[in-house]
Amino acid sequence: MMKTFEDYRITIEQQEILSEQYRQTNYAYINAHRRIDDPDSLTYTYDLDILLQYLNYVQRESQRLGKDKVKIRINMGKYPENNFDSRLNPDFLNHQTIFLNAVNEENQREEIITEIDAMDFAELCPPRCR
Numbered sequence: 430m431m432k433t434f435e436d437y438r439i440t441i442e443q444q445e446i447l448s449e450q451y452r453q454t455n456y457a458y459i460n461a462h463r464r465i466d467d468p469d470s471l472t473y474t475y476d477l478d479i480l481l482q483y484l485n486y487v488q489r490e491s492q493r494l495g496k497d498k499v500k501i502r503i504n505m506g507k508y509p510e511n512n513f514d515s516r517l518n519p520d521f522l523n524h525q526t527i528f529l530n531a532v533n534e535e536n537q538r539e540e541i542i543t544e545i546d547a548m549d550f551a552e553l554c555p556p557r558c559r
Contacts, residue, residue: 459525470524473551483548487531490545498534499542503527506549520556527551 431437439447452471459469475483484501491499507525508517530547532539552559 467523468555470521470526470553470555472554473527474554475548475551483529487545491531491533491542494542494544496531496533496542500532500534500539502530502532502539502541504530504547516550518553518557521553524553524556526553 456469456471463469487499487501491497504527505525506528508522510523513522526549528547528549531542531545533542534540
């Protein structure tokens with residue numbers, strides 16, 4: 430069982446294996462069902478400062494709520510073709526995304542902590558690659 434941060438780290442070579450496996454299978458399948466000039470998103474980026482603010486928010490609120498087995502869940506999602514949220518870059522409509530939320534483990538089940546907002550609006554690549 431993994432217990433420390435060191436247990437979770439992977440090398441650049443392992444990162445490349447995971448990325449290439451995804452590109453050759455799931456990502457290829459997804460893009461085979463999209464317009465050739467509009468590939469789906471492949472990477473999702475948050476500024477470190479924003480991510481740390483979210484983690485601090487989750488920690489603060491979970492402590493206030495008395496939750497003691499808190500985890501961050503990374504969820505897959507897909508933006509609709511229109512009318513999601515005015516904060517969303519319109520180029521990201523109809524692309525897959527990730528969003529983060531806080532869960533608490535109770536009775537060997539992870540339950541979403543509904544009092545804590547989720548985090549969304551990562552930079553998606555494509556369509557916006559830097």
